[in-house]
Amino acid sequence: MTVLAPPAEAASRPSPPRDVFLPGDSRRQSPFASLRRRLRWPLGVYTTPVLILIVWEILAQAGVLKPTYAPAPTDIVSTTVELWRDGVLGPDLAISLQRAAIGLGIGLAVGIVTGVLGGFLRTGEYVFNGVAQILNTVPLLAVLPLFVVWFGIDELTKVLLIAFGAGVPMYLNLFAAIRGVDQRLIEMARTTGAGSWRVVTRVLVPGALPGFLVGLRFSLAYSILGLVAAETVNADEGLGFLITQAQTYLQTNKVFVGLVIYSILGLLADQVVRTLERVLLRWRPSYEAV
């Protein structure tokens, strides 16, 4: 019986894997990588939304999507321009923005004042925390009927709903942020002879800032949700009115105009928080994805 000699084992054994690190630009580039680098995609996080819009446009133009179902994006844009020219959109938008601003102002003011009191003082915690936790479990949309009963169907209900949406998350996040500031840093600050004011302004406030911005993000998002919900009640002006009316007459393109504006408001709010984070949290080197 002849046995074929196996290949020399030492030669066939794979060498243990090793990593080689070189400066970024001298890395061996695959053709794909260099192509990608050259075509540095300018859209960033908006890549997917833009792709969806393009596909949507093509489907609408090809007649796959019926206009009453989902009008083409270009159709929505031209409807927007048309509504603006007719002087319909401007006033409605102004009314909605005013509601959002007043509601947001009230909500943030209440949320921040109670959050600061609750965060700094144990008495404040006892007074506000329980209520805030309970309110947090009540869905925003579920209190709408109650607000209508209590405050009527006029502006007050709308503004208060937005304020409710904005205030609760601000309180909860600010409270947690203040309580979450590293105890060792507070202790250190006290030993340096810094008075209470210094401890608050140089340790607690900056330390609570990241959490505050998280709260702000939620507040803005919920206030827009509150705006949308509030504007479905007795809508006689504002974006909600525009949408309700369009819905009645099956003008899908106008409904979309309203939705697009709502989402632009959301994007703007997000952008505001992002900018604030970039400016206020410079000291925090954050993770950068490749």
Added chain:
Amino acid sequence: MTVATDATPRTQTGVLVAQVIRRFGDRTVLDHLDLTIDDDELVVLLGPSGCGKSTLLRLLAGLDKPDGGRLEVPANRAIVFQGDRLLPWQRVLRNVTLGLHRPDADERARKALAEVNLAGRERAWPKQLSGGEAQRVALARALVSEPELVLLDEPFAALDAITRLRMHDLVHELRRKHHASMLLVTHDVDEAIALADRIVVMSDGRIGNTHTVQLSPADREASVAREQLRAALLADLGLASQH
């Protein structure tokens, strides 16, 4: 306890620790501990990990209250923690001026940073500093208020050997300029010999052996007396058999 409620100080300078007790749950970490530190004296506290050195320092800093006994310390004191504890959201200069309220705060902070060889790094963020640099900023922050008592909890443990030697020179120099009592905690017997006027070894929640160090700077580096002291300290720490 009539002694504990007597709030008038008995000494005017330095540190007085008398019969201090500190418990965590049913563990007594400090058990009737006595210690005095004279004005302008540098005492090094040696002891195995977990014996209560940081606990004693926290009591002296006023961060915790004792469960018994009495401590007297100057009101103007500073502590350098085990770990830099810099505010990550403030630049180096503002970290140093944290406790200063006078108008020339920035000027003094700059001087303190220069003393720890960090001139020119005033505008850096703490995240941009090396471990040793951050620890030096913490030292500058402690010294900037010209305290009468400086408490140092393993301030140089994270530094490399060369930087550590520089820091020792720095401490000598600072002691010449600023007159302060110092209590320095360390694990390092050589560091203790290099710096101390007196070395105290902690065991069983009290100060065990005390060694007064009266050596010239040259003798601290190499001499028969130094080796004898070193051997005695290692014996106190229960490490004699290794040498």
